Amino acid sequence: MRDEEAVNTQFWVIQTFNGVSYGALLFLVGSGLSLIFGVMRIVNLAHGSYFLLGGYVALSVIWTTGSWLLAIPVAASSIALVGLLMERFFLRPLGFDPLRQVLLTVGFAFLFQQAALDIWTGNNFNINPPDALTKSIVVGGIYFPLYRAFMIATALTIGLILWLVMEKTRMGAAVRATVDDAQMARGVGVDTSRISMFIFALGAFLAALGGVIGGAFLGIYPGLDFEILPLAFAVVIIGGMGSLGGAAIGALLVGLADNFGKALFPEISYFTLYAPMALILAVKPTGLFGRE
Amino acid sequence: MASQQTKIMAVVAVLAALAIVIPNTNSFVILLATRALAFSILVMSLDILLGFTGLPSLGQAAYLGVGAYLTAILATKFQFGLGYDFWVVVVLGILAGAALAAIFGLLAIRASGVYFLMITLALGQCVWGLAYRWNSLTGGDNGINLRTRPKFGIDLAHDVTFFYLVFGFFVVSLLAMYVLVRSPFGRSLAGIRERELRMKILGYNTWLHKYIAFVIAGGFGGLSGVLWAHTAGIVSPENVVLTTSVDALLMAVLGGAGTLVGGVIGAFIVFGLREYLSTLVPWWQYVLGGVYVATILYLPGGVMGIPERIRQWRAVSGRAERQ
Numbered sequence: 001m002r003d004e005e006a007v008n009t010q011f012w013v014i015q016t017f018n019g020v021s022y023g024a025l026l027f028l029v030g031s032g033l034s035l036i037f038g039v040m041r042i043v044n045l046a047h048g049s050y051f052l053l054g055g056y057v058a059l060s061v062i063w064t065t066g067s068w069l070l071a072i073p074v075a076a077s078s079i080a081l082v083g084l085l086m087e088r089f090f091l092r093p094l095g096f097d098p099l100r101q102v103l104l105t106v107g108f109a110f111l112f113q114q115a116a117l118d119i120w121t122g123n124n125f126n127i128n129p130p131d132a133l134t135k136s137i138v139v140g141g142i143y144f145p146l147y148r149a150f151m152i153a154t155a156l157t158i159g160l161i162l163w164l165v166m167e168k169t170r171m172g173a174a175v176r177a178t179v180d181d182a183q184m185a186r187g188v189g190v191d192t193s194r195i196s197m198f199i200f201a202l203g204a205f206l207a208a209l210g211g212v213i214g215g216a217f218l219g220i221y222p223g224l225d226f227e228i229l230p231l232a233f234a235v236v237i238i239g240g241m242g243s244l245g246g247a248a249i250g251a252l253l254v255g256l257a258d259n260f261g262k263a264l265f266p267e268i269s270y271f272t273l274y275a276p277m278a279l280i281l282a283v284k285p286t287g288l289f290g291r292e
Numbered sequence: 293m294a295s296q297q298t299k300i301m302a303v304v305a306v307l308a309a310l311a312i313v314i315p316n317t318n319s320f321v322i323l324l325a326t327r328a329l330a331f332s333i334l335v336m337s338l339d340i341l342l343g344f345t346g347l348p349s350l351g352q353a354a355y356l357g358v359g360a361y362l363t364a365i366l367a368t369k370f371q372f373g374l375g376y377d378f379w380v381v382v383v384l385g386i387l388a389g390a391a392l393a394a395i396f397g398l399l400a401i402r403a404s405g406v407y408f409l410m411i412t413l414a415l416g417q418c419v420w421g422l423a424y425r426w427n428s429l430t431g432g433d434n435g436i437n438l439r440t441r442p443k444f445g446i447d448l449a450h451d452v453t454f455f456y457l458v459f460g461f462f463v464v465s466l467l468a469m470y471v472l473v474r475s476p477f478g479r480s481l482a483g484i485r486e487r488e489l490r491m492k493i494l495g496y497n498t499w500l501h502k503y504i505a506f507v508i509a510g511g512f513g514g515l516s517g518v519l520w521a522h523t524a525g526i527v528s529p530e531n532v533v534l535t536t537s538v539d540a541l542l543m544a545v546l547g548g549a550g551t552l553v554g555g556v557i558g559a560f561i562v563f564g565l566r567e568y569l570s571t572l573v574p575w576w577q578y579v580l581g582g583v584y585v586a587t588i589l590y591l592p593g594g595v596m597g598i599p600e601r602i603r604q605w606r607a608v609s610g611r612a613e614r615q
Binding site: 041098100103106107117234266270271277 | 348396398400405406410411413415417420421422428533534538541545574575581582584592
């Protein structure tokens with residue numbers, strides 16, 4: 001009886017830990033998507049591609065230099081550059097036409113897919129973090145993989161930096177103003193075009209960062225782009241579009257729902273994830289914490 | 293401006309040519325055309341929403357999926373729908389698509405623009421999640437194989453016979469949707485697309501109009517699913533995944549939204565590129581992606597908008613010459 005109870009507690013603790021760490025990863029992907037939507041009203045369907053490409057670039061860096069630590073900034077920055085160019089040369093000229101911009105991002109997602117296939121082949125790869133991070137720590141008889149703790153720490157750090165930039169700097173204030181009312185922001189002299197470029201690059205940076213970090217336990221393979229994309233959307237929708245705090249809560253909820261759904265009722269696990277998302281949208285189109 | 297009558301004549305001529313030429317080609321082309329026609333019904337139904345009502349749905353594959361899974365499950369688990377009862381399955385497929393749309397519509401219709409896009413995406417993912425995970429019913433990732441096509445007097449296992457059946461369904465669907473968009477109801481949908489507030493003020497129940505359009509589109513989606521199941525011979529989560537919905541949307545835009553036949557052209561271009569070009573060159577997806585990007589950047593009206601673009605360009609250059 002006592003044993004059963006112990007196993008039970010262990011199950012809940014481990015699943016919660018896994019859910020939270022998965023949520024940490026989803027925060028990296030979702031926060032960028034949310035900011036892009038908030039500032040530009042664009043549903044970026046190439047966001048999953050940034051995640052996947054980030055992982056691939058990191059692999060190349062690791063293969064050539066052997067340094068995992070170097071792979072993180074290189075991958076994230078190069079994908080940020082891709083995002084920046086895409087925004088400047090393709091999305092910007094369309095002006096304010098969300099549907100065409102959305103369709104354009106899909107066109108790019110297909111192009112990225114093919115490029116990834118050509119450069120990195122169709123094989124499954126794993127990004128191996130340094131040995132120091134692959135150990136486990138034992139707390140109360142339960143093994144916690146150190147890498148998942150690292151993911152949580154990374155997301156917390158990034159979240160904190162983002163929050164500080166958004167709340168405490170002039171740039172952050174301009175971004176928030178653009179999210180609330182782009183026209184008004186332009187009227188008072190905010191350069192929304194530059195803000196858009198900056199946010200798009202930042203979103204790509206965060207997604208690619210997620211790809212490098214998530215590649216260690218999700219793997220890197222063709223098709224991952226469109227698997228991670230709907231999850232990122234779930235984060236954004238639950239959290240509210242354009243809201244950083246919302247994205248954090250959304251990521252946590254989606255991470256936990258995904259983990260417990262798969263563990264408790266595997267046959268309908270995705271349904272239990274997306275049905276609440278649809279319901280939330282139906283009741284409050286701007287998401288739980290989004291501003292009207 | 294070509295008159296409506298010439299346009300109809302052109303469409304009829306192209307359809308007649310298709311019906312005569314396709315069966316005389318090889319089996320690869322016949323199957324490709326059958327696939328494109330079956331999928332075209334879905335794309336046209338999406339065009340009713342996107343082009344005629346202004347609702348960009350990103351979850352239209354769900355309705356194809358419901359029709360296809362229904363057909364596959366009835367055929368493999370109950371041996372139903374493989375004889376004359378195929379026609380019952382057709383009706384059931386349409387009803388299932390419409391019923392699903394009736395439920396989803398209640399949630400989705402309130403939203404508009406990008407929010408509509410997001411909510412239909414979420415709803416589509418619900419269906420995908422069930423198809424992917426509900427192993428005992430849907431076969432999970434492997435999907436369901438249909439071993440035989442129906443046989444009732446005529447044997448649909450014969451590819452040309454099956455092509456004519458799908459062609460027949462396609463023509464009837466095209467006609468039905470054409471009548472729909474030309475009807476007073478279709479006109480009010482266009483009014484909603486242009487300016488919903490004005491239609492509301494004029495006393496139209498715009499919610500109900502959009503809802504009915506959504507349900508009708510779902511019904512046609514279900515029909516296209518029934519045909520798709522027997523065309524492909526396999527139904528899998530691939531048919532309801534986000535990228536299939538995206539495909540349908542891009543086909544509609546590629547051909548020209550708000551034209552019905554544009555979606556058919558889009559479907560033929562994409563299926564042609566994907567299945568024919570992929571046998572020739574390994575980098576076919578660059579062509580497909582490039583075509584999408586170029587269309588969206590330079591041809592907002594799609595393929596059907598090309599004549600208009602040429603006229604504009606001529607008018608501009610003509611004026612420049614006179615000056």
